[in-house]
Amino acid sequence: MARTAKLKPWVGRTDESMPGIHVLLRLYAKQNGLCACGCGRTMNFERDKIDCDHIVPLRDGGENVEANLQLLLQEHHKVKTVAENVARGKERQHKAKAFTALRKPSFQSRGFPKPTEKYSAARGAMRTLGDER
Ligand SMILES: [Zn+2]
Numbered sequence: 855m856a857r858t859a860k861l862k863p864w865v866g867r868t869d870e871s872m873p874g875i876h877v878l879l880r881l882y883a884k885q886n887g888l889c890a891c892g893c894g895r896t897m898n899f900e901r902d903k904i905d906c907d908h909i910v911p912l913r914d915g916g917e918n919v920e921a922n923l924q925l926l927l928q929e930h931h932k933v934k935t936v937a938e939n940v941a942r943g944k945e946r947q948h949k950a951k952a953f954t955a956l957r958k959p960s961f962q963s964r965g966f967p968k969p970t971e972k973y974s975a976a977r978g979a980m981r982t983l984g985d986e987r
Contacts, residue, residue: 865920873920881924882899890909903928904925904926904928905928905931907924907926909924914942
């Protein structure tokens with residue numbers, strides 16, 4: 855017999871709210887039991903440590919709702935978290951650089967060309983002419 859009951863997608867009351875087991879099982883079914891990172895591995899509740907992950911992290915503006923949740927093998931979740939933190943660090947670095955660029959030119963000035971012998975002589979002549987005026 856097919857289940858026809860349509861449950862409303864879970865919405866966390868607060869960012870700290872944890873989805874219940876029925877939500878996790880629904881996610882598990884939606885993912886066909888596969889880790890959501892794309893590794894193609896089947897997750898086994900008995901054998902594996904499984905994490906419930908926010909697809910878009912809460913600190914990046916993601917919502918604590920079922921549509922933003924996925925199940926990952928814990929070891930793969932850790933990799934994702936590290937990648938997110940690296941990306942966040944790069945973003946910060948990028949912003950810091952952009953801020954610095956506002957204050958000083960991003961290129962190093964080569965300065966004025968060193969006067970060549972001929973150039974100095976011409977300048978000397980100009981100065982002389984100026985002095986005579
Ligand atoms: Zn995986």
